[in-house]
Amino acid sequence: MIILDKVRKSFGKNEVLKGIDLHIAKGEVVVIIGPSGSGKSTVLRTMNYLEEPSSGKVIVDSMDLADKNNLNEVRKEVGMVFQNFNLFPHMTVLDNLTLAQTKVRKTPKQEAENIALALLERVGLADKAKAYPNSLSGGQKQRVAIARALAMKPKVMLFDEPTSALDPEMVREVLDVMKSLAEEGMTMVIVTHEMGFAKEVADRVLFVDGGLILEDGTPQEIFDTPTNERTKSFLSKIL
Amino acid sequence: MDWNVIINNLPLLLQGALVTIEITAMSVGCGFLIGLLVALAGLSRFMVVRLLAKCYVDIIRGTPLLVQIFLIYFALPMITGQRIDPFIAAVTACSINSGAYVSEIFRAGIQSIDKGQMEAGRSLGLSWAQTMRYIIMPQAFRAIIPPLGNEFIAMLKDSSLVSVIGFEELTRRGQLIIAKTYSSFEIWGTVAVIYLIMTVTISQLVGYLERKNSVK
Numbered sequence: 530m531i532i533l534d535k536v537r538k539s540f541g542k543n544e545v546l547k548g549i550d551l552h553i554a555k556g557e558v559v560v561i562i563g564p565s566g567s568g569k570s571t572v573l574r575t576m577n578y579l580e581e582p583s584s585g586k587v588i589v590d591s592m593d594l595a596d597k598n599n600l601n602e603v604r605k606e607v608g609m610v611f612q613n614f615n616l617f618p619h620m621t622v623l624d625n626l627t628l629a630q631t632k633v634r635k636t637p638k639q640e641a642e643n644i645a646l647a648l649l650e651r652v653g654l655a656d657k658a659k660a661y662p663n664s665l666s667g668g669q670k671q672r673v674a675i676a677r678a679l680a681m682k683p684k685v686m687l688f689d690e691p692t693s694a695l696d697p698e699m700v701r702e703v704l705d706v707m708k709s710l711a712e713e714g715m716t717m718v719i720v721t722h723e724m725g726f727a728k729e730v731a732d733r734v735l736f737v738d739g740g741l742i743l744e745d746g747t748p749q750e751i752f753d754t755p756t757n758e759r760t761k762s763f764l765s766k767i768l
Numbered sequence: 769m770d771w772n773v774i775i776n777n778l779p780l781l782l783q784g785a786l787v788t789i790e791i792t793a794m795s796v797g798c799g800f801l802i803g804l805l806v807a808l809a810g811l812s813r814f815m816v817v818r819l820l821a822k823c824y825v826d827i828i829r830g831t832p833l834l835v836q837i838f839l840i841y842f843a844l845p846m847i848t849g850q851r852i853d854p855f856i857a858a859v860t861a862c863s864i865n866s867g868a869y870v871s872e873i874f875r876a877g878i879q880s881i882d883k884g885q886m887e888a889g890r891s892l893g894l895s896w897a898q899t900m901r902y903i904i905m906p907q908a909f910r911a912i913i914p915p916l917g918n919e920f921i922a923m924l925k926d927s928s929l930v931s932v933i934g935f936e937e938l939t940r941r942g943q944l945i946i947a948k949t950y951s952s953f954e955i956w957g958t959v960a961v962i963y964l965i966m967t968v969t970i971s972q973l974v975g976y977l978e979r980k981n982s983v984k
Contacts, residue, residue, distance in 0.1 A: 613884055616888075617888070618907065619907050619910070633894055
């Protein structure tokens with residue numbers, strides 16, 4: 530589903546990705562962990578070209594993202610959820626969910642609204658359709674953001690630290706929505722510090738540090754029997 | 769204080785005020801469009817386009833409006849051989865001038881929007897232009913209502929400069945009346961009050977727009 534081939538990325542002189550090779554299969558739930566500044570978010574952001582790699586290839590759903598014609602095609606199929614929600618504050622929750630459907634997918638307005646309302650129901654926010662984002666709590670905002678991404682019926686969902694900006698008591702409601710998505714077989718790539726969630730939901734955990742994937746395995750392998758010294762030292766600090 | 773001079777000449781002054789409003793509205797309107805285009809050009813991928821936008825803004829902001837008016841009204845006809853109607857010269861000079869300031873207002877407004885908004889739009893599959901139109905601009909526009917109001921007020925006052933090319937707006941009308949009546953104090957006083965009424969009205973309107981468009 531997603532292939533990264535020798536992906537490198539530099540910001541000026543600072544090389545943050547130093548050759549990432551990665552295959553993610555359809556239906557896989559992959560959690561990326563690593564210290565801050567390790568490049569884990571950048572890895573995720575190359576998967577829909579929010580960060581264009583300096584070199585290397587990104588292929589999603591058999592389409593090479595280097596081709597501009599593929600880019601918008603792929604972005605329709607790849608939903609993204611951000612740490613800071615990035616809801617559109619000047620629109621109601623409902624309009625946040627219907628904008629891309631009507632403008633990109635050309636879904637008729639009524640149908641788009643039905644899809645939106647069904648998704649809001651699913652994330653437990655059916656009563657907030659007419660509300661504006663600024664009137665919602667952090668957890669509610671993030672659930673709306675997930676629903677907004679799902680409204681495009683994506684094949685892959687990318688999550689960039691989706692719970693890092695939330696108050697602790699709101700983390701659970703967001704993780705629950707993500708878990709139910711995983712159970713439905715959605716292909717997901719998640720950058721997170723929620724190790725409990727990673728153990729519970731991930732098929733595969735990647736440990737990234739210094740712009741490289743240092744360890745790649747099942748949650749049991751990574752958390753119980755890490756082989757890399759840096760993985761061990763990272764886990765000992767946070768667990 | 770001779771109230772009769774004021775009362776007798778008030779209709780003439782008010783006609784002048786109407787012309788001032790007309791020229792200001794047209795200049796700010798054209799300046800708005802120019803400013804929007806220049807601001808977008810300034811954000812362009814292409815260096816040449818960005819450079820042109822920057823040159824325009826630097827040149828217009830770096831020279832006095834009065835000189836710009838002279839250039840368009842007196843200097844341009846010497847090159848083209850065509851006389852320019854004072855009204856057209858006045859509106860052209862003011863529009864070009866206003867466009868430079870408005871473009872900076874737009875630029876600041878667009879840049880004040882969190883870059884996560886563009887990323888969210890693009891990640892949903894919207895094009896750059898669609899994201900600009902539906903997500904960035906509506907928010908930027910809210911942010912720039914107050915500085916746009918200031919620009920409108922500044923333009924209204926600066927439009928008095930076109931009196932130098934004999935264009936009969938409020939200030940020029942005042943000058944002409946004084947030339948006949950010698951009532952400097954009464955007429956300039958009245959002219960000032962009329963300007964004040966117009967600018968206060970604009971700032972009230974801007975305040976209303978601001979409240980109406982505040983983020984819910």
